[in-house]
Each structure stands twice: as C-alpha cells, then as structure tokens.
Amino acid sequence: MDKQTITATSALRGSTTVPGDKSISHRAVMFGAIAHGRTTVSGFLDGEDCRQTIACFQKMGVAIHYDRNQGKVVIEGKGFEGLNEPSELLDVGNSGTTIRLMLGILVGQPYFSVVAGDESIAKRPMARITEPLRLMGAQIHGRRDGTYTPIAIPGREHPLTGIEYQLPVASAQVKSALLLAGLQAQGKTIVREEYRSRDHTERMLQAFGVNIDVSGNEVSVSGGQPLQARDVDVPGDISSAAFLLAAAAIVKGSDLRMTNVGVNPTRTGFIDALAAMGGDVTFENERVLSGEPVADIVVREKPLHAVTISGSLIPRLIDEIPVFAVIATQAKGRTVIKDAAELKFKETNRIDATASQLRQMGANVQATEDGLIIEGPTTLTGAEVSSFNDHRIGMAFTIAGLIAKEETTIHGAQASAVSFPKFYKTLRLLSE
Numbered sequence: 106m107d108k109q110t111i112t113a114t115s116a117l118r119g120s121t122t123v124p125g126d127k128s129i130s131h132r133a134v135m136f137g138a139i140a141h142g143r144t145t146v147s148g149f150l151d152g153e154d155c156r157q158t159i160a161c162f163q164k165m166g167v168a169i170h171y172d173r174n175q176g177k178v179v180i181e182g183k184g185f186e187g188l189n190e191p192s193e194l195l196d197v198g199n200s201g202t203t204i205r206l207m208l209g210i211l212v213g214q215p216y217f218s219v220v221a222g223d224e225s226i227a228k229r230p231m232a233r234i235t236e237p238l239r240l241m242g243a244q245i246h247g248r249r250d251g252t253y254t255p256i257a258i259p260g261r262e263h264p265l266t267g268i269e270y271q272l273p274v275a276s277a278q279v280k281s282a283l284l285l286a287g288l289q290a291q292g293k294t295i296v297r298e299e300y301r302s303r304d305h306t307e308r309m310l311q312a313f314g315v316n317i318d319v320s321g322n323e324v325s326v327s328g329g330q331p332l333q334a335r336d337v338d339v340p341g342d343i344s345s346a347a348f349l350l351a352a353a354a355i356v357k358g359s360d361l362r363m364t365n366v367g368v369n370p371t372r373t374g375f376i377d378a379l380a381a382m383g384g385d386v387t388f389e390n391e392r393v394l395s396g397e398p399v400a401d402i403v404v405r406e407k408p409l410h411a412v413t414i415s416g417s418l419i420p421r422l423i424d425e426i427p428v429f430a431v432i433a434t435q436a437k438g439r440t441v442i443k444d445a446a447e448l449k450f451k452e453t454n455r456i457d458a459t460a461s462q463l464r465q466m467g468a469n470v471q472a473t474e475d476g477l478i479i480e481g482p483t484t485l486t487g488a489e490v491s492s493f494n495d496h497r498i499g500m501a502f503t504i505a506g507l508i509a510k511e512e513t514t515i516h517g518a519q520a521s522a523v524s525f526p527k528f529y530k531t532l533r534l535l536s537e
C-alpha cells in the first residue's frame with residue numbers, strides 16, 4: 106500500500122480550487138443515462154468512485170464519452186427504456202453512492218443484473234435499500250437474503266408500485282434510490298426523513314424536467330415522468346474543501362481561499378460547526394450554478410473552542426466528522442459528537458478508526474455508541490496510522506500530521522484517489 110510521510114507545515118496560504126462534487130458527479134452521469142438526449146457534464150470529479158459509475162452505465166449500453174483532461178463527460182441518454190442488460194457484473198468498486206442509487210434504477214428494469222464492489226462494500230448494509238425497494242414490489246436476490254452484496258436483480262416481471270416511506274435514518278442514498286424507483290413505478294412515491302439529508306437528487310431531477318414536490322422533510326414524485334437531458338456544471342466538493350478548511354483553521358498563520366465550492370445548505374454543517382467554534386470562515390462571491398448554490402470560501406487560522414454537535418446538523422456534515430474530530434483536538438474544552446452512529450457504516454467504522462488513531466497521536470478522545478468525545482487542546486505527536494482504505498480517514502490524519510510534533514506516516518494514503526486525487530499535491534502547493 107502506498108504511504109505518505111507528513112511533517113509539520115508552515116502556514117497554508119493562497120487560493121485554490123477543489124475537485125468536483127462527488128455526489129453531484131455521480132448523479133449527473135446517472136440522470137444523463139436515463140434522460141432523453143445529450144447531457145454534457147463539466148467539472149466532473151475524476152475520482153475512482155465516479156469513474157465506476159461511468160463504467161457501470163457503459164456496461165448497460167449507454168454511450169458515455171469521458172475527457173479526463175477537460176473534466177468533461179458527454180452522455181447520450183435514451184431514457185430508462187434505453188438501458189440494456191449488462192453482460193458483466195456491475196462493479197461499483199468502493200462506492201456506496203453508486204450501488205445504492207443504481208439499485209433504484211435496476212429494480213425497474215426488465216433484465217437480469219448483478220452488482221457488487223470491493224471488500225468495504227461487501228461489509229456495508231444494503232437492507233436499508235433492499236427492504237423499501239421490496240415494498241415497492243422489487244425482486245431482489247443476494248447474500249444474506251439481499252442485505253449484503255453481491256446483489257442480483259432477476260428483472261422486473263410486474264410494474265413497481267409507489268410507496269409512502271419514512272426513512273429510519275436520514276440518508277440521501279436511500280431517498281434517491283426510492284425516488285429513482287418511484288419514477289419507474291405506478292402511482293406516487295413519498296419519502297420522509299426526520300432530518301433533511303443532502304438534496305442534490307431533488308434539485309437535479311427538477312432541472313431534468315421532473316415534477317417533484319418538496320415540503321419540509323418530505324419529498325414525493327409520480328411515476329412515469331421522463332427525464333429531459335440538460336447540461337450540468339459541477340461545483341467544487343465541500344467535503345473535499347473541508348480538509349483544506351480544517352488545515353487552514355488550525356495551522357498557525359494560515360489564510361486560504363477556495364473558489365467555486367458548492368455551499369448547498371444541506372452540506373454546509375462543517376462550516377457552521379467551525380463558525381460555532383469561533384473559526385474565521387466566510388463566503389464570498391455567492392451565486393447559483395446548475396441549480397446549486399456556490400461560493401468562494403475564505404478561512405483564516407484563529408483559536409477555537411469546543412462545541413457539541415448533534416441532531417439535524419449531523420447529516421449536514423456526516424462525511425466531514427473524522428476531520429472535524431481532528432480540529433476538535435485543538436479546540437479549548439470538551440467537544441461532543443452525538444447522533445452519528447451512521448459513521449459505523451461508511452467505508453470503514455469511522456468512529457473506531459478516528460478514536461483509535463487520534464489516541465495514538467496523543468489526543469484525549471473517547472469513542473461512544475453514536476459519536477466521539479474529545480478534550481482539547483492537546484499537542485499531537487506523529488505516529489504510524491492507517492487509512493483503513495478509507496479516503497476520509499487517510500486525509501483526516503494527514504491534516505492531523507500537519508500540526509503534529511515529529512513525523513506521521515499514513516499507510517494506504519492512495520485511498521484519497523476516491524474523492525480527491527490531487528490531495529497531497531494541493532497541500533504541498535499551498536504550504537510552499
């Protein structure tokens with residue numbers, strides 16, 4: 106496994122862009138594939154996860170041209186009915202978003218398909234998707250009664266039926282899968298969640314001409330509506346920006362600008378949490394790009410104090426919690442993260458991975474059933490840590506290494522290629 110050695114850095118300064126939003130990139134390819142006409146996607150994330158999404162839809166016969174140098178993807182969609190039976194396994198690699206959203210499409214299709222991914226995907230729960238899809242009449246086979254991969258879809262014999270469904274845990278992946286199945290179902294599909302998860306699917310379906318009702322935390326869609334192709338400009342990923350934001354917030358003297366970052370309110374929990382800790386972070390040049398709010402984010406290092414994060418804030422920063430825990434080690438007081446049990450079901454168990462390795466670096470941290478408790482500030486000391494093949498863990502500990510005494514070695518650092526392929530290069534450029 107690839108490793109990276111990290112030493113304490115000088116201030117991070119200057120201006121940078123961040124790679125395209127992962128959630129929006131996946132959706133642009135999928136919606137382009139099931140729409141009628143040509144969709145051109147600009148600013149596409151050249152990460153491993155999104156490339157798996159392209160490959161899966163190519164295996165279903167969709168003509169997709171990807172120009173990696175330009176970050177441009179051109180998709181020739183022929184509607185839901187234009188997808189063909191794949192002759193091979195649909196391999197999603199490490200990507201939970203690909204498998205869960207794609208299942209919502211596959212269950213409405215008349216052909217046989219099998220989906221699976223890597224070792225991490227094999228451990229991630231699929232019952233949250235397969236249970237409600239079965240309630241819609243979907244035929245699903247798979248390991249442990251279709252609750253883990255590999256999953257096989259024998260091909261729809263009867264039309265799906267719309268359902269009314271309350272999500273047990275806020276999840277944009279489950280919500281999106283049900284809406285995509287709902288578009289192929291008879292009647293209406295209504296999805297409710299206690300807390301609002303990211304709403305990129307709702308926004309992009311609307312942009313593709315679908316009539317979709319959003320009222321508070323309830324979303325509904327009627328079956329049988331076609332999608333009409335349209336071009337998509339993908340903003341920078343706030344989840345990737347969060348690593349640089351975190352670094353600039355804690356490395357002395359830093360002053361950093363990130364341009365063209367998506368600031369959809371369902372994704373800005375990390376910014377809100379950092380501001381609540383006394384962090385100096387502002388938005389400039391706010392505008393709308395392909396139906397998504399976008400801004401330049403400016404952050405300057407400033408002393409931080411502890412906060413408690415819980416409830417509706419959690420889905421708004423779910424992927425940023427490992428790096429949030431790193432900055433909490435530098436904040437004065439006790440930081441409490443609760444209502445975040447979902448972290449156990451990501452690429453790795455992110456509660457355990459964060460707690461055990463932060464402790465190795467000298468932090469005062471305790472793992473709880475649904476989060477973490479961190480006492481700060483503490484001086485971190487370099488250590489040998491692992492990404493556990495989880496991009497967010499590898500990158501979070503890289504940020505910890507930037508403020509640690511002595512060297513930190515990140516084993517499995519190549520995991521960053523899933524969502525932020527030029528992560529190490531970008532960090533080097535900003536600290537020169």
Ligand SMILES: O=C(O)C1=C[C@@H](OP(=O)(O)O)[C@@H](O)[C@H](O)C1
Pocket residue numbers: 127128129202275276277278279281302303423424447
């Ligand atoms: O819909 C999406 O694009 C995502 C939803 C979230 O997962 P859940 O739906 O499991 O919360 C998030 O963690 C993931 O990185 C991307």
Ligand SMILES: C=C(OP(=O)(O)O)C(=O)O
Pocket residue numbers: 127154199200201202203424451452497524
């Ligand atoms: C959880 C993540 O992604 P996915 O569920 O798509 O694997 C992530 O990117 O942090």
